[in-house]
Amino acid sequence: MELWAFSTTNQDVGLRRRLYQRLPPAAARKILARAFPGGTAVPAIEMRRAEQGAREDENILDSIADELIAQYRHPMERACAA
Secondary structure, eight states: OHHHHHOOSHHHHHHHHHHHHHSOHHHHHHHHHHHOTTSOOHHHHHHHHHHHTOSOSHHHHHHHHHHHHHHHHHHHHHHHHO
16 A cells, blocks of 8 residues: 555556545555555556557546446445445
């Protein structure tokens, strides 16, 4: 989790910022650490860029952030419904 607090690549900062806008910072870093334990999402972003033929990271970062938040909220919704 600490690695994500210090990551400074443009892609990682952009992804972290998107999550910070929608979640508390500690929760955002926890989600990022679970999804990308090495402290960076750059390989996943580059893989998606290659798959999609995208030149800009903005849409890719938005998609990854949306997916991570959905994964985070889905178990919470089930717990609240129980």
